[in-house]
Amino acid sequence: MLEGEKVTKHFGGLVALSEIDFEINRGEIVGLIGPNGSGKTTLFNVISGLYKPESGQIRFEGTLINGLPPYRIAQMGIGRTFQIVRPLMDLSLIQNVAIGVMYGRDDINTLPHALERASELLRFVGLESKAYLLPGKLALEDLKRLEIARALASKPEIILLDEVFAGLNQKEIEAAIALTFHIRDRFGITVFMIEHVMKAIMETCSRIMVLHHGEKIAEGEPQAVANDPRVIQAYLGAGYVGR
Amino acid sequence: MPSWPRSSLFAGAMIVLLALAIFPWLGAPVYFVSLLFTVFMYVCLATSWNLIGGYAGYLSFGHVAFFGIGAYTTALLVKGFHLSALETILSSVPAGFVAMLVALLVGYPCLRLRGPYFAVVTLCFAFVMDLLIKNLNFLGGPEGLWLKSMDLPIQTVRAILFEAMLGVTALSIAVAYWTDRSKFGAGLRAIREDEEVAQTMAINAPKLKMQAFALSAFFPGMAGGIYAYYLTYIHTDVVFDMMISILIVLMALFGGGGTLLGPIIGAVLLTLINEGLSTFVKAELARIIYGSLFVGVIIFLPNGIMEFFRRTQGESPH
Numbered sequence: 001m002l003e004g005e006k007v008t009k010h011f012g013g014l015v016a017l018s019e020i021d022f023e024i025n026r027g028e029i030v031g032l033i034g035p036n037g038s039g040k041t042t043l044f045n046v047i048s049g050l051y052k053p054e055s056g057q058i059r060f061e062g063t064l065i066n067g068l069p070p071y072r073i074a075q076m077g078i079g080r081t082f083q084i085v086r087p088l089m090d091l092s093l094i095q096n097v098a099i100g101v102m103y104g105r106d107d108i109n110t111l112p113h114a115l116e117r118a119s120e121l122l123r124f125v126g127l128e129s130k131a132y133l134l135p136g137k138l139a140l141e142d143l144k145r146l147e148i149a150r151a152l153a154s155k156p157e158i159i160l161l162d163e164v165f166a167g168l169n170q171k172e173i174e175a176a177i178a179l180t181f182h183i184r185d186r187f188g189i190t191v192f193m194i195e196h197v198m199k200a201i202m203e204t205c206s207r208i209m210v211l212h213h214g215e216k217i218a219e220g221e222p223q224a225v226a227n228d229p230r231v232i233q234a235y236l237g238a239g240y241v242g243r
Numbered sequence: 244m245p246s247w248p249r250s251s252l253f254a255g256a257m258i259v260l261l262a263l264a265i266f267p268w269l270g271a272p273v274y275f276v277s278l279l280f281t282v283f284m285y286v287c288l289a290t291s292w293n294l295i296g297g298y299a300g301y302l303s304f305g306h307v308a309f310f311g312i313g314a315y316t317t318a319l320l321v322k323g324f325h326l327s328a329l330e331t332i333l334s335s336v337p338a339g340f341v342a343m344l345v346a347l348l349v350g351y352p353c354l355r356l357r358g359p360y361f362a363v364v365t366l367c368f369a370f371v372m373d374l375l376i377k378n379l380n381f382l383g384g385p386e387g388l389w390l391k392s393m394d395l396p397i398q399t400v401r402a403i404l405f406e407a408m409l410g411v412t413a414l415s416i417a418v419a420y421w422t423d424r425s426k427f428g429a430g431l432r433a434i435r436e437d438e439e440v441a442q443t444m445a446i447n448a449p450k451l452k453m454q455a456f457a458l459s460a461f462f463p464g465m466a467g468g469i470y471a472y473y474l475t476y477i478h479t480d481v482v483f484d485m486m487i488s489i490l491i492v493l494m495a496l497f498g499g500g501g502t503l504l505g506p507i508i509g510a511v512l513l514t515l516i517n518e519g520l521s522t523f524v525k526a527e528l529a530r531i532i533y534g535s536l537f538v539g540v541i542i543f544l545p546n547g548i549m550e551f552f553r554r555t556q557g558e559s560p561h
């Protein structure tokens with residue numbers, strides 16, 4: 001449903017993405033991993049329209065989407081979260097989510113209905129007791145959940161999750177894994193997720209892609225990729241392999 | 244805001260409106276009628292500005308231009324078509340539309356700029372409009388333009404224009420009330436908080452900003468038209484006075500930007516305080532007191548007076 005062909009993005013002299021090919025099929029949970037600064041978030045920014053790629057093509061359901069403004073891409077059904085959380089600070093959690101509902105692909109346009117739906121979504125991510133607080137009062141884990149609820153509010157076909165498991169403890173990771181499956185199974189939303197927590201990746205993803213210095217160095221089943229010498233080398237530096 | 248039932252809110256607003264509407268016919272001195280006229284005018288200007296400046300967070304420092312454009316549109320229509328008194332008052336409607344049209348033309352390039360850049364470019368826009376009109380001879384140029392007053396006693400003339408300004412102000416508040424609780428207003432709030440995030444929430448930010456800017460220019464255009472008839476003489480130094488631009492912003496933020504009541508409270512208080520000071524205190528001293536008051540509120544209530552009510556209620560803003 002979402003495919004990229006030779007997607008390239010530069011920042012000045014830095015090649016953040018170099019001819020990346022990818023394809024996500026409907027109903028999949030696909031992982032995107034790579035060392036810090038390898039270009040993962042940049043790829044999400046390019047897909048969601050915040051950055052324009054220098055070259056390459058991105059198609060959603062067969063339609064070319066690169067170059068479209070972010071709101072058009074969101075309207076077509078691509079939702080996302082932000083690694084560095086970006087709540088609407090002056091608005092309560094339920095308002096954050098309700099605005100997403102009103103402008104989203106659901107046919108809900110009035111505030112009372114949107115608030116109802118928003119409160120369901122907050123319950124789904126475990127924030128119902130904090131619905132009327134301002135985001136400033138929340139811990140980071142909760143703000144990550146808010147990111148998820150807000151992305152779900154638009155009723156996307158596919159959701160791009162950028163490190164929503166970071167900073168969670170063992171128990172919370174279990175809950176987050178269950179949540180990821182729920183997103184797909186209960187809402188029918190395809191998931192493309194960036195993650196550093198290997199446990200989460202191994203348990204949820206049917207397929208993972210690895211970026212390193214803006215290049216895709218591996219792709220495949222989690223187990224195979226985790227044992228790929230190039231991947232190990234990327235994470236641990238040259239010289240480790242074969243020691 | 245406390246959420247009263249809609250019907251009692253409406254009834255209350257109607258009673259206030261009616262009481263205000265009767266006021267000029269009760270034989271009050273012209274001075275008070277004029278003072279209230281000025282209060283309405285600023286309430287209308289600050290409330291309209293709030294749509295783009297408060298809700299969407301785009302601080303326009305050029306809003307006086309829309310007021311001035313409205314004033315000149317009415318003056319030109321009167322001159323060109325020899326309008327009757329009633330027609331002159333009604334000409335504030337096309338005056339509003341002309342202001343709106345200009346806002347669309349100016350907003351298209353300017354609303355791509357954010358933060359201080361938008362503030363500066365709107366300020367420049369107002370300067371340019373001022374200079375442009377000053378240098379167009381068919382608009383009176385540096386001499387200004389005269390409008391024929393109504394053939395009625397001054398008391399009656401003032402009362403009639405009072406009603407017209409009250410009407411425009413009530414209309415602008417009604418639109419602000421609707422915005423405050425609509426999907427439109429919610430989208431503007433999201434844009435104010437984080438425009439990129441708003442876009443990823445499927446909000447068509449460019450379109451919404453244009454709509455808010457156009458709407459926020461319409462009522463000042465109408466108010467300008469009525470003001471022109473009220474003064475019977477307009478000059479760019481008066482209707483394009485940069486002080487008005489600044490006052491509008493101050494009033495809205497003083498009361499509380501992005502809230503329904505904030506700009507109303509801010510405009511009423513600041514107009515009355517300004518008037519009181521200039522009557523009872525020397526001009527320089529008045530300005531110092533006025534300035535300190537503003538600084539005080541900004542320091543202690545950075546989100547305006549409405550913040551105080553929020554704090555005492557201890558709930559998140561509506």
Ligand SMILES: Nc1ncnc2c1ncn2[C@@H]1O[C@H](COP(=O)(O)OP(=O)(O)OP(=O)(O)O)[C@@H](O)[C@H]1O
Pocket residue numbers: 011014016034035036037038039040041042043083
């Ligand atoms: N807006 C930007 N301007 C300039 N350089 C950028 C910008 N965004 C990202 N970069 C650079 O592009 C490279 C890839 O960054 P990106 O954020 O995509 O990495 P990442 O894989 O998400 O890393 P992390 O795991 O730390 O989140 C980095 O070198 C980063 O410094």
Ligand SMILES: [Mg+2]
Pocket residue numbers: 040041042083
């Ligand atoms: Mg990242």
